[in-house]
Amino acid sequence: MALVLNEEQQMLKESAQGFLAEFAPVSELRKQRDVGGQAGYADGLWRQMAEMGWAAILVPEAYGGLEFGHVGMGQIVEQTGRTLTASPLFATAILGVTAIKFAGSEDQKIELLGAIASGEITTALAVDEKIHHAPTQINMTAVKQNGGYLLQGTKRFVADGGTADKLIVAARTSGEAGDMDGISLFVVDRIAAGIEIERIEMTDTRNYANITFNKIQVGESALLGEEGKGFVSLAATLDAGNLYLAAELLGIAQESFDRTLQYLKERKQFGVLIGSFQALQHRSADWWSEIELCKSIVLKGLQAMEEGDAKVSVLTSIAKAKLCEVAELATNEAIQMHAGIGMTDEYEIGFFIKRARPAQMMFGDYSYHNDRFARLSGY
Amino acid sequence: MSDIQAFRQETRDWLEQHCPLSMREPAAPGEGQCWGGRNYKFDSVDQQQWMELMGAKGWTAPDWPTEYGGGGLDKLQHKVLKEEMARINARSPLDSFGIWMIGPALLEFGSEALKQQHLPPIVRGEIRWCQGYSEPGSGSDLAGLQAKGEDRGDHFIANGQKVWTSYADKADWMFCLLRTDPEAKKQMGISLVLFDMQTPGVTPKPILLISGNSPFCETFLDDVRVEKDQVVGEVNKGWTIAKYLLTHEREMIGSMGMTSPASETLGQIAARTLGVEQGRMNNPMLRAEVAKWEIDGACFAMTAERVTDEVKSGSGVGATSAMLKYYGTELNKRRFETLLKIAGSDGVVWDGAESKGGWLPRTWLRTKGNSIEGGTSEIQLNVIAKNILGLG
Numbered sequence: 001m002a003l004v005l006n007e008e009q010q011m012l013k014e015s016a017q018g019f020l021a022e023f024a025p026v027s028e029l030r031k032q033r034d035v036g037g038q039a040g041y042a043d044g045l046w047r048q049m050a051e052m053g054w055a056a057i058l059v060p061e062a063y064g065g066l067e068f069g070h071v072g073m074g075q076i077v078e079q080t081g082r083t084l085t086a087s088p089l090f091a092t093a094i095l096g097v098t099a100i101k102f103a104g105s106e107d108q109k110i111e112l113l114g115a116i117a118s119g120e121i122t123t124a125l126a127v128d129e130k131i132h133h134a135p136t137q138i139n140m141t142a143v144k145q146n147g148g149y150l151l152q153g154t155k156r157f158v159a160d161g162g163t164a165d166k167l168i169v170a171a172r173t174s175g176e177a178g179d180m181d182g183i184s185l186f187v188v189d190r191i192a193a194g195i196e197i198e199r200i201e202m203t204d205t206r207n208y209a210n211i212t213f214n215k216i217q218v219g220e221s222a223l224l225g226e227e228g229k230g231f232v233s234l235a236a237t238l239d240a241g242n243l244y245l246a247a248e249l250l251g252i253a254q255e256s257f258d259r260t261l262q263y264l265k266e267r268k269q270f271g272v273l274i275g276s277f278q279a280l281q282h283r284s285a286d287w288w289s290e291i292e293l294c295k296s297i298v299l300k301g302l303q304a305m306e307e308g309d310a311k312v313s314v315l316t317s318i319a320k321a322k323l324c325e326v327a328e329l330a331t332n333e334a335i336q337m338h339a340g341i342g343m344t345d346e347y348e349i350g351f352f353i354k355r356a357r358p359a360q361m362m363f364g365d366y367s368y369h370n371d372r373f374a375r376l377s378g379y
Numbered sequence: 380m381s382d383i384q385a386f387r388q389e390t391r392d393w394l395e396q397h398c399p400l401s402m403r404e405p406a407a408p409g410e411g412q413c414w415g416g417r418n419y420k421f422d423s424v425d426q427q428q429w430m431e432l433m434g435a436k437g438w439t440a441p442d443w444p445t446e447y448g449g450g451g452l453d454k455l456q457h458k459v460l461k462e463e464m465a466r467i468n469a470r471s472p473l474d475s476f477g478i479w480m481i482g483p484a485l486l487e488f489g490s491e492a493l494k495q496q497h498l499p500p501i502v503r504g505e506i507r508w509c510q511g512y513s514e515p516g517s518g519s520d521l522a523g524l525q526a527k528g529e530d531r532g533d534h535f536i537a538n539g540q541k542v543w544t545s546y547a548d549k550a551d552w553m554f555c556l557l558r559t560d561p562e563a564k565k566q567m568g569i570s571l572v573l574f575d576m577q578t579p580g581v582t583p584k585p586i587l588l589i590s591g592n593s594p595f596c597e598t599f600l601d602d603v604r605v606e607k608d609q610v611v612g613e614v615n616k617g618w619t620i621a622k623y624l625l626t627h628e629r630e631m632i633g634s635m636g637m638t639s640p641a642s643e644t645l646g647q648i649a650a651r652t653l654g655v656e657q658g659r660m661n662n663p664m665l666r667a668e669v670a671k672w673e674i675d676g677a678c679f680a681m682t683a684e685r686v687t688d689e690v691k692s693g694s695g696v697g698a699t700s701a702m703l704k705y706y707g708t709e710l711n712k713r714r715f716e717t718l719l720k721i722a723g724s725d726g727v728v729w730d731g732a733e734s735k736g737g738w739l740p741r742t743w744l745r746t747k748g749n750s751i752e753g754g755t756s757e758i759q760l761n762v763i764a765k766n767i768l769g770l771g
Contacts, residue, residue: 003685004692261768276771281764288763289702296681318674367667374670379650379660 001303003296005071012068013075017082023048024085026348032086033205039163040207041086050119055093060101063113070240074247074302081251084355086206088122090244091160096123098240099168103185103225103233112166112187124164124190125237126155126211133364135170135238136180136231140213142171144227148220149173151186151213159362161209162199164190169213173228180231185224192216203354239313241363242320243301249323249359250298253291253330256352260284260334280337287333290326297322314376321369324360331356386456390463397432399425403468405642407735412474416507417551433472434503440478443486447498476545477501477508479631480624481554484571488612488620497552497573509576511541511555511598512621519758521556521625522565522618526600528557528572535559535572537580537603543752547583547596550576557605560615571617573609580604590744591729591737628753629704645714646673649721665720672710672717679710701766705759708749715743 005013024045032040049055057073059065073094080089093116100112115121127135140153151171161167167188175182190197196212225233261284264275274280301315309315331353335342342349364372402425406412411422413430421427433439436450441457443449452460482501485494500506517523526539537557547553552575560568576583580603585593612620643651649669653661660666686699718739719726726743728734750756764770 002688002692003681004688261770264770273771278761278764281768281770282757282760284768284770285705285760285763288768289706292699292702293675293678293682293706296685297678299685300681318677321671321674322678370667370670370674373674374646374660374666375658377644377646377670377673379646379655379658379666379669 001307003299003303005075005299008068009072009075012072013079016076016079019048019052020079020083020085024080024083024087026084026351029084029086029205029351030348038199038207040160040205041088045085046087046122047119049087049089054089055119056117058093058097058101059113059117063109064117065097065113066117070243070306071299071302074244074298077244077247078251078254078298081248081253082255084204084252084351086204088160088164090241090248091124091164092116092122094244095125095159095237095241096166096168099123099125099185099224099233099237100187102236103230105225108187108224121165122160122163123166123168124158124160124209125241126158126161126167126169127234127238127363128157129153129155131156133361133368135234136183137177138170138172138183139177140169140171142173142184142186144173146217148218149186149222151188151216151218154210154212156210157200157362158209158211160207161190161211162197162207166190167195167211168224170230170234171213175228182228183231183234184227185230185233186218186222187224188213188216188218188222192218202358204358205354206358208358235313238363239316240305242369243298243305243312243316245359245362246294246301246316246319246323247298249327249356250291250294252352252356252359253294253323253327256330256334256349257284257287257291259349260337263338274337283333283337287329290329294323294326314373317369317373317376320364321366321373324366324369327356327360328366383455383459387459387463390460391466393436394463394467394469397429398467398469399429401425402429402470402472405468406470407738411470413470413472413504414507414546414549415473415475415504416549417505418549419504419507429470430472430504437502439473439475439504440482440498440502443482443498443502447486447494448502449498473504475501475504475507476510476550477506480510480627481508481573483627484554484611484620484624487623490608492608493573493611506551507546507549509544509547509550509553509596509598510624511544511547511553513543514540515542515597519755521621522569524556524558524569526555526557527561528559528570528605530559533607535570535605535607537572537574537600537605539600541598541600542586542595544583544596544598545594547576547598548585548593550583552576553581553598554611555600556617556621559617563615566618568615569617569621570614571611571620572605573611574603574605578603578605588745589747590741592741592745594745625754626700629700629759631753644673645669645676645717645721648718652721665717668717668720672713675710676714679706682706699767701754701759701762704753705750705756705763708746709756711749712746715739715746719743 053066054076056065057068061067096116100109129139142149142151167190169186169188170183171186172182173184194214194216196214198210200208200210202208264280265273267274297319301319304312304315334349334352338349341347413426415430437445437448438450441450441452441460445451478501482498485497512521514524514526516525526541528535528537552573555572556569557572558568559570580601582599583596586595586597587593646669650660683703722739726739729737729740
């Protein structure tokens with residue numbers, strides 16, 4: 001498959017660009033932050049996105065979705081990186097849909113995917129328990145009893161964990177931390193009695209939570225997929241998550257670059273534009289080259305996921321590792337080249353670094369994916 | 380059967396019948412290339428036969444027009460030929476600056492007579508070319524070149540010194556930049572001319588490099604007669620062609636980073652040398668470095684692929700050859716630094732049978748030139764900053 005967008009994908013990219021620039025520019029993120037709302041995003045914006053079908057893009061047609069595919073969705077997510085738009089797109093329309101699509105029973109798919117596609121419900125994925133991503137190191141337990149399961153444990157760094165209607169939770173039905181076997185997925189109502197939700201404010205002012213399940217009894221129908229065999233679906237969901245985080249980081253890196261390049265052509269010192277200095281020209285040219293590499297791997301990964309290519313996990317780790325590296329470079333260079341004004345809260349460039357770092361860390365940072373790539377490559 | 384399927388079948392049959400078996404075996408690192416030319420010493424009868432058969436069919440230059448000896452293949456057929464050659468691990472029948480550089484320039488800018496004269500011998504591997512660009516006083520500042528060609532009516536008399544002329548001591552002809560109008564502005568007075576290396580007054584002298592090898596020469600020009608009909612394009616308009624050739628050269632050098640003939644990946648070499656326990660290589664620091672290189676290498680290869688696809692679909696920005704050259708050569712240098720670390724003290728053995736004649740340290744040192752030749756990395760960054768980013 002040629003490594004270019006087709007006409008439909010290009011159109012979706014442009015329409016997303018236009019929509020986000022109009023309704024969800026960076027100033028909206030500032031507004032959300034200053035209001036300090038629980039959700040971290042504007043409800044109205046999410047309704048508009050759902051009306052345009054963005055919640056339904058990855059949902060199969062059989063369950064009321066558009067089935068437009070990953071390359072198209074990737075274009076939208078990349079644009080949300082440029083505008084730093086917070087919404088349930090990631091936790092619901094990507095993570096929720098992927099987990100249910102891979103693991104869910106026919107009944108669960110009919111019930112949940114349709115409701116996601118129409119924008120009726122939101123979801124969150126609760127995986128990590130420690131400060132670093134480690135999907136096999138799950139200690140949270142799900143003990144079979146009373147014809148269902150008793151959930152016990154604490155999850156951290158759950159995106160949209162404070163507001164989602166449904167929590168998709170990875171817990172252990174057997175084995176011990178480190179085992180892939182014995183991990184099961186559950187769908188639980190967030191407002192179920194006994195679930196303690198602690199909202200965590202992070203640098204990007206989005207909606208994260210630490211969630212404690214204090215002996216929560218759920219029915220058998222809460223089980224998503226086969227008991228003890230949840231890791232395969234979880235891994236596929238994390239691949240999707242990481243690939244889209246890479247797409248978002250690409251948007252962040254590009255926007256940081258574009259804004260900085262513009263600044264180099266406006267700012268004068270010593271009576272000349274600072275863009276005339278070779279020290280800054282060479283760093284900009286190197287930075288631009290790195291972004292070119294990022295565009296290629298993100299598109300390659302999205303195409304592979306769309307085609308169900310067996311190499312998708314390797315490509316995902318390449319993409320996430322590369323984008324973590326380049327997003328770090330981009331957001332740091334953006335501040336350094338803007339210099340004093342880049343350090344001010346009033347100027348928008350600082351918002352990019354504050355979103356980039358949590359996005360890098362979510363589901364594994366550079367070192368996690370460098371290690372995973374090596375393991376998948378046999379060393 | 381479609382036309383292209385028929386072409387594939389014919390190609391497969393022809394290659395099966397004509398490619399000598401020894402030309403289907405992988406060559407040792409740094410060996411097995413065939414350069415052709417009047418005085419070329421072939422490694423084997425098979426190598427010579429393979430070059431001649433492919434040359435006669437025009438498949439040493441598959442996409443050149445048949446009227447100049449080329450294969451006349453369209454893009455799809457060319458791709459099929461490459462795939463069919465790869466299928467049987469066929470070696471390249473001929474590597475040449477004629478095919479890579481001056482040939483494409485002649486096709487684009489040369490007169491009909493020059494094309495007729497020079498292209499067929501290039502295709503057949505009969506004439507080996509070298510490039511006379513750099514001079515002692517003009518490296519990065521190429522347009523400042525001083526070697527001059529004095530107008531004597533039907534010919535020029537050339538005097539000056541060229542440097543970094545690849546294999547000038549083995550080449551038969553040179554394509555050379557001369558200052559033919561000393562009065563004109565820097566870029567305006569340059570012509571691209573062709574002459575036989577046996578012309579009186581042409582003296583190539585090999586330069587010994589840090590690698591212990593001499594792939595480059597200094598070439599002295601003392602009253603060398605250059606016929607006017609051997610000027611490519613118009614007199615004093617050679618700079619445009621020179622830039623075209625530099626772009627070609629950049630693409631060629633840049634692509635070396637990923638088309639290395641290594642049958643093993645860096646990760647495989649590292650795993651084999653250092654050992655793997657419980658799924659992880661024994662040296663964790665080196666393991667991370669190897670993985671980082673492979674990640675960057677994969678992204679770079681995909682970028683070359685994307686740039687090609689964008690050109691085909693007409694959606695590319697172009698002008699990316701400077702980026703590919705910059706990134707590809709820096710990547711290749713890093714690859715060899717990592718290979719050296721993997722090899723440990725074996726990696727710095729200069730000579731001896733075990734070390735294959737010091738292949739690794741010599742090649743490692745040779746890669747240092749990748750980011751210098753064809754425009755330094757710093758020049759490529761200048762090109763990106765000015766032409767793509769619009770920074771003045």
